[in-house]
Amino acid sequence: MDKNFSSIIFLLTLISGSLISISSNSWMGAWMGLEINLLSFIPLISNSNNMMSNESSLKYFLVQVLASSILLFSVIMNSLFNGMNTFLINDYIFILILNSSLLIKMGAAPFHFWFPGVMEGLSWFNNFILMTWQKIAPMILLMYCLNYKFITYIVIICVIIGSIGGINQTSLRKLMAYSSINHIGWMLSSMFISNLYWFIYFMSYSILSLSIIYMFNYFNIFFMNQCYNIMNFSPVMKFLMFFNFLSLGGLPPFLGFFPKWILIQNLINYNMFMLIIMVMMTLITLFFYIRITYSAFMLNYTESKWMSMYTNTNFTLLILNFTSLFGLSIIFFIYNLF
Structure with a gap:
């Protein structure tokens, strides 16, 4: 019962994290929503009775943290030139870095190195979330830049x-x-x-x-x-x-x-x-x-x-x-x- 209740709580925070990200009016708010989404998905996919699930959750966490770090770097560098509370990015190299970080988050090629391995260790329900809902926030953010x-x-x-x-x-x-x-x-x-x-x-x-x-x-x-x-x-x-x-x-x-x-x-x-x-x-x-x-x-x-x-x-x-x-x-x- 406690496990089911905690899964529902984490699922709700996962959904709210994506909604925060896509409805934010600044890149820092979008980054915060992505982090809430990540920290909610890790407990859903980790299972102490399944070593493959734990391995997949660790792979997913490391890759998403890498992508979040790249995104945060590009956002901070952009804020030095255009201000913190804006989605406007004029510098070509910052746009490429930001696009690359979002592509890593959604598992697009050629940044797909983690995606099949993570999918292999998850249950079908978690696979469905990873294939659909987890792509919404990065894709909508990609539309902005x-x-x-x-x-x-x-x-x-x-x-x-x-x-x-x-x-x-x-x-x-x-x-x-x-x-x-x-x-x-x-x-x-x-x-x-x-x-x-x-x-x-x-x-x-x-x-x-x-x-x-x-x-x-x-x-x-x-x-x-x-x-x-x-x-x-x-x-x-x-x-x-x-x-x-x-x-x-x-x-x-x-x-x-x-x-x-x-x-x-x-x-x-x-x-x-x-x-x-x-x-x-x-x-x-x-x-x-x-x-x-x-x-x-x-x-x-x-x-x-x-x-x-x-x-x-x-x-x-x-x-x-x-x-x-x-x-x-x-x-x-x-x-x-x-």
């Missing part, structure tokens, strides 16, 4: 490393980590167009991640061979789980294609070279998702009865999967209706 030329290179590196890094992974947590790095590249590119497009992409990514991670947590799946063996009792659940992968990769009939479609239409007139690389790397991501799906259904499949539904199917699981797979059709129906 965006250096477009620098972020263009970061977008290209993110989509390349996120795609190639996930090819030979057998751990689902590392696979989701590299998938998250790939999606960070797309989210950063959406900032070039509009904050609204960033919000649409982030919400779509959060829904898809919640759908997949909820299923992994429900069936206690952590590695690829468990997907092949455990899910044979319910072909429909297996079907939904692997089609969620395709939705996360952005295959057209599913919800994951919707935010990518919007960005492709708008980035054509902005930076064609960057867009071509993003689309090509997404095809690589789809390649290993389809390869996993093909192997699960064709090579390692032992169940012959397609309609044998699992008796204890979770209703929340079905709703999330329905949203993931048929969300694009629902959006078009609503759009045509009004």
Whole structure:
């Protein structure tokens, strides 16, 4: 009971830390919110009974402290020239340092060295927080001081490393980590167009991640061979789980294609070279998702009865999967209706 109560308290302070950071009117206030967020997340991910969790919490703490130190250095140096209570940064080198510190905090490539290792030691619930909520404050702060030329290179590196890094992974947590790095590249590119497009992409990514991670947590799946063996009792659940992968990769009939479609239409007139690389790397991501799906259904499949539904199917699981797979059709129906 005490552990549950303390987890709720730390979760509330984690949320409030991010809100303080994004609603602050000075960089010092933003830094303070990020520190509150960090000190709230460490107790949530540390577990005295799990050595991997303790290792991940230590890695996360050291990397975030490094990023906070870099951010604080750039803020203090900026305050010497522009004053303390301003978001205005004119010096090019200070903007690069500040952008780099925020990219380290969110785990974007090439500063992703800590992200897959930390993900590997956490539970699925903490992984979901790390992949979604923990990226909100750094990304919104990045919008205030965006250096477009620098972020263009970061977008290209993110989509390349996120795609190639996930090819030979057998751990689902590392696979989701590299998938998250790939999606960070797309989210950063959406900032070039509009904050609204960033919000649409982030919400779509959060829904898809919640759908997949909820299923992994429900069936206690952590590695690829468990997907092949455990899910044979319910072909429909297996079907939904692997089609969620395709939705996360952005295959057209599913919800994951919707935010990518919007960005492709708008980035054509902005930076064609960057867009071509993003689309090509997404095809690589789809390649290993389809390869996993093909192997699960064709090579390692032992169940012959397609309609044998699992008796204890979770209703929340079905709703999330329905949203993931048929969300694009629902959006078009609503759009045509009004």
